[in-house]
Amino acid sequence: MLKIENLHAEVERKAILKGLNLKVKPGEIHAIMGPNGAGKSTLASVIAGKEDYEVTQGIIELDGEDISELDPDERAHAGIFLSFQYPVEIPGVTVTNFIKTAINESRKAQGLDEMSAKDMLKKIRQKSSLLEIDRKFLSRSLNEGFSGGEKKRNEIFQMAMLEPKLAILDETDSGLDIDALRVVANGVNTLKSSNNAIIVITHYQRLLDHIIPDFVHVLHDGKIVKTGDASLAHELEAKGYDWIKEKIIS
Amino acid sequence: MDLKEKIVSSYVAFEDGVNMNSDVHEIRSKAFQNFEKLGFPSKKIEAWKYTSLNAVLREDYCLFPNKKKTVTLPQVKDHFIHDIDTYKVVFVDGKYSSFLSETTHDNFDVCLMSSALAKPKYKPIIENYFNKVAKQDHLTSLNTAFVKEGAYIHIPRNTEVEKPIQIINFTTGTEDAIMTQPRNLIVVEQNAYVQIIERHQSLTQNAALTNVVTEIFADRYATVDYYKIQNDHTSASLVDNTFIEQQSESTVAVHTFSFGGKVTRNNLNFYQMGKHINSTLKGITIIEGKQHVDHHTLVHHTAPNCESHQDYKGIFNERAVGVFNGKVVVEKDAQKTNAYQQNNNVLVSDRSTINAKPQLEIFADDVKCSHGCTTGQLDEQALFYMQQRGIPKKEARALLMYAFANTVLESVKIPEVKERITKLIAMKLSVRIGFDL
Numbered sequence: 001m002l003k004i005e006n007l008h009a010e011v012e013r014k015a016i017l018k019g020l021n022l023k024v025k026p027g028e029i030h031a032i033m034g035p036n037g038a039g040k041s042t043l044a045s046v047i048a049g050k051e052d053y054e055v056t057q058g059i060i061e062l063d064g065e066d067i068s069e070l071d072p073d074e075r076a077h078a079g080i081f082l083s084f085q086y087p088v089e090i091p092g093v094t095v096t097n098f099i100k101t102a103i104n105e106s107r108k109a110q111g112l113d114e115m116s117a118k119d120m121l122k123k124i125r126q127k128s129s130l131l132e133i134d135r136k137f138l139s140r141s142l143n144e145g146f147s148g149g150e151k152k153r154n155e156i157f158q159m160a161m162l163e164p165k166l167a168i169l170d171e172t173d174s175g176l177d178i179d180a181l182r183v184v185a186n187g188v189n190t191l192k193s194s195n196n197a198i199i200v201i202t203h204y205q206r207l208l209d210h211i212i213p214d215f216v217h218v219l220h221d222g223k224i225v226k227t228g229d230a231s232l233a234h235e236l237e238a239k240g241y242d243w244i245k246e247k248i249i250s
Numbered sequence: 251m252d253l254k255e256k257i258v259s260s261y262v263a264f265e266d267g268v269n270m271n272s273d274v275h276e277i278r279s280k281a282f283q284n285f286e287k288l289g290f291p292s293k294k295i296e297a298w299k300y301t302s303l304n305a306v307l308r309e310d311y312c313l314f315p316n317k318k319k320t321v322t323l324p325q326v327k328d329h330f331i332h333d334i335d336t337y338k339v340v341f342v343d344g345k346y347s348s349f350l351s352e353t354t355h356d357n358f359d360v361c362l363m364s365s366a367l368a369k370p371k372y373k374p375i376i377e378n379y380f381n382k383v384a385k386q387d388h389l390t391s392l393n394t395a396f397v398k399e400g401a402y403i404h405i406p407r408n409t410e411v412e413k414p415i416q417i418i419n420f421t422t423g424t425e426d427a428i429m430t431q432p433r434n435l436i437v438v439e440q441n442a443y444v445q446i447i448e449r450h451q452s453l454t455q456n457a458a459l460t461n462v463v464t465e466i467f468a469d470r471y472a473t474v475d476y477y478k479i480q481n482d483h484t485s486a487s488l489v490d491n492t493f494i495e496q497q498s499e500s501t502v503a504v505h506t507f508s509f510g511g512k513v514t515r516n517n518l519n520f521y522q523m524g525k526h527i528n529s530t531l532k533g534i535t536i537i538e539g540k541q542h543v544d545h546h547t548l549v550h551h552t553a554p555n556c557e558s559h560q561d562y563k564g565i566f567n568e569r570a571v572g573v574f575n576g577k578v579v580v581e582k583d584a585q586k587t588n589a590y591q592q593n594n595n596v597l598v599s600d601r602s603t604i605n606a607k608p609q610l611e612i613f614a615d616d617v618k619c620s621h622g623c624t625t626g627q628l629d630e631q632a633l634f635y636m637q638q639r640g641i642p643k644k645e646a647r648a649l650l651m652y653a654f655a656n657t658v659l660e661s662v663k664i665p666e667v668k669e670r671i672t673k674l675i676a677m678k679l680s681v682r683i684g685f686d687l
Contacts, residue, residue, distance in 0.1 A: 048634075048638050049637075049638075050634055051630075051634070071637065071642070071643065072634060072637035072638050073637040073638075073640050073641060073642045073643065073646075075638075076637070076638055076639060076640035077640055081638075081639075082638050084635060084638075087635070088629070088631050088632045088635040089632075090632055090635075090636070090650070090653060091653060092652075092653030092654065092656045092657070093649060093653045098636075098639070099639075101641055101645070101649065102636075102639040102640045102641055103640075105640050105641045105642060105645060106640040109640070109642075158639060162639065162640065
């Protein structure tokens with residue numbers, strides 16, 4: 001589904017990704033772990049197509065199509081979803097109307113008619129109950145004054161509504177208490193199918209107790225330096241990232 | 251011959267067409283002398299520091315068009331709020347169009363200034379209210395000197411006008427350039443209620459200059475809900491001078507939507523003359539190209555326990571220039587005043603400009619006065635976030651701008667006006683999204 005080869009990217013002329021390789025197949029969950037500053041969030045932004053990030057070398061393909069020249073909205077239409085580490089507050093736009101606009105813009109791009117109000121409402125009801133979201137919450141301005149947990153839950157709610165092929169969850173566990181973590185993880189697991197794939201970017205192993213990865217990659221200095229199964233996350237948790245750094249040096 | 255000379259030398263001809271032996275004409279003559287002395291305002295005057303009329307005054311305007319142009323309904327239908335039943339006072343090139351209008355004398359008067367000035371039965375109202383609150387500045391004097399036509403609205407006490415009233419001035423472009431000076435008088439007596447929509451619209455790209463004066467009197471417990479829709483061609487300029495006098499417990503709200511025109515200057519003045527008065531001044535400005543919109547507001551608090559709310563949002567693209575000068579005066583006796591002023595601007599392009607100046611003069615010591623003024627750009631991270639969810643950049647920008655301006659729309663009480671404004675905003679931002687926020 002996703003193929004990244006020899007990816008180099010820079011921000012403001014500073015190289016962050018330095019030859020990264022990653023292959024994700026449908027039905028897989030990949031975890032990307034690593035110390036602060038390793039390039040985890042940069043990788044997420046580069047896949048999503050953020051303007052300030054310049055790809056200097058390498059390829060990014062989704063289902064065999066090069067997406068590296070596409071705008072972020074075109075990548076979203078192709079099926080990429082990024083759950084933001086810091087979701088942006090948009091005063092004056094309600095959660096419901098934002099998601100309506102997002103869905104209908106995607107449908108427009110695919111040459112489909114707008115979703116009927118009835119279907120939209122039904123879908124919103126169904127997906128919001130999955131994430132235990134209160135109806136009042138849906139008429140609030142997007143992310144404005146939301147708690148950390150509400151913001152993350154809202155991200156996964158949007159993911160549920162948009163049904164992406166590839167979802168990238170960037171530090172979705174940060175700012176979540178145990179209950180919210182359980183709700184979010186449960187939502188993600190319910191959305192998971194053999195047709196879609198998930199990349200979980202996290203600093204800690206605790207989210208991976210709930211969303212069990214098929215592969216764990218360790219990102220260090222802009223490259224994936226080690227790949228293993230779920231047990232690698234536990235090993236990292238026990239030994240810390242210095243262990244990896246030392247291993248690389250030796 | 252410059253425009254001032256042309257106007258001055260045309261006065262004798264103008265006098266031929268009006269009744270010179272009237273009190274009104276005495277007022278006209280005085281105003282004429284005043285204009286002769288003052289002329290047009292220049293940028294040297296503080297109140298006109300950021301708005302130059304030079305380019306506007308350079309046109310060779312026809313002052314008294316003779317050619318009668320007929321306008322058909324389909325030509326102008328789009329400029330009305332036509333999906334609701336309304337009273338209409340419509341002028342074409344400064345002349346009343348009975349064909350397009352729908353006036354009334356049942357219970358209340360929605361009719362013409364020309365007949366109100368001429369007929370004895372209106373005399374008491376004219377004597378009491380005409381030119382009583384209008385300032386004697388350059389352009390108001392000019393308007394007063396040539397007073398002849400406009401809308402005359404008189405709502406007696408305890409009358410609730412169920413249909414909104416539309417005052418619309420069309421210029422047809424029959425002349426290469428035309429100057430019109432409508433004069434409106436609106437008297438709303440005790441506990442009466444009225445909604446008014448005002449619009450000035452040219453039908454071609456020919457130059458037009460409108461210098462309009464509107465006087466509004468809201469007696470005790472009266473409510474006036476007023477909307478100004480300004481979306482004219484880039485060849486048309488407008489100086490809108492509105493003067494509002496409010497008595498105790500009255501409520502007046504003016505919403506100004508400025509989406510077009512060459513130079514638009516709004517002089518909006520509220521004079522509170524009693525206690526427990528509520529005044530609302532709100533506006534959305536969205537302009538581009540070389541358009542220029544200037545909002546000069548004044549709220550004069552003279553008595554205790556009154557409120558004023560100002561909320562102006564501006565979005566400026568390309569080389570557009572905006573001005574906001576909001577003056578609030580709180581007199582010594584106006585204790586417990588609650589005056590709120592908000593002015594927020596987004597500069598979409600590097601070359602657009604906003605000159606914002608809040609001005610508070612407070613002489614009372616127990617008051618709540620707040621003002622906030624911001625100027626910024628669209629949030630890039632918010633744009634990326636919205637794009638990531640599949641909303642293309644243009645639509646994302648439009649949605650952000652609409653959300654930014656939306657606080658002004660929330661208080662629009664006529665749903666069809668709100669819908670029209672929403673459509674105009676979508677058109678201005680060239681997107682086809684619903685904004686049903």
